[in-house]
Amino acid sequence: MSIRKILPVAALLSLPCGAVYAQSQGWYIGAGAGQSKATNAASCSDLNGVLDPGFSCSSNDTGTGLKVFAGYQFNPYLGVEGSYVDLGKFKISASGTVALNPATADGSDKASGFGLDAVGTLPINEQFGLLARVGAFHWTLDSTASVTLGGGIPNPTTTASEKPSGTGVDFGVGAKYDFNSVAGLRVEWQRFKSIGNDDTGKSDVDLISASLLYRFK
DSSP states (O other): OOHHHHHHHHHHHHHHHHHHHHHTSEEEEEEEEEEEEETTOOOGGGGTTTSOSSOEEEEEOEEEEEEEEEEEEEETTEEEEEEEEEEEEEEEEEEEEETTEEEEEEEEEEEEEEEEEEEEEEESSSSEEEEEEEEEEEEEEEEEEEEEEOSSOSSOEEEEEEOOEEEEEEEEEEEEEESSSSEEEEEEEEEEEEESOTTTOOEEEEEEEEEEEEEOO
8 A cells, every 4th residue: 555545544544533632621611410418417216215205207318419610621531620519408307205395306417518639531432431530528517406395494495506617538430421522411420528527427428410511612
């Protein structure tokens, strides 16, 4: 095969690779939503012996998570991403008796924070790819609780609130699909480690989300 035949073939073969590389670099923004779950949230079993005998209780260790993010893709395989994540609110509500007096108790934990992650991509083809991330998450936990005692007790309602903050690790895996060179879709699972302190209790929070992404060209 002559050089005249080789050059056009080589040029054609380089086009798909060049297209993937071009659309996989530069700045991007995105937003997503999904379901969050606290792996060690307050549960009704925690109230055994507190509101006995015969208490009723409901708890919810899942919430609605939201996130917005911006990042820079260095090449098809590696990027860096900053985000704000609202991990939702987790609640518990119960009623029973304390020292023979009727009582009700309510509590909620709302977690949010800012993340900075390294994001790796394994391209499968021009549109599909697998994702993995790891980074740091600076969290704030808004925790409130109230107990109301019946039986004519003066000042029957006691409330308490805390707002601890800290920095932990987050990591996750997922997949992406590019509609074209500027718009894409992600589906991800992320875990945010050890949110809370000794007073509120510590819990990992998982987030399963779908996000839309826009690349600046």
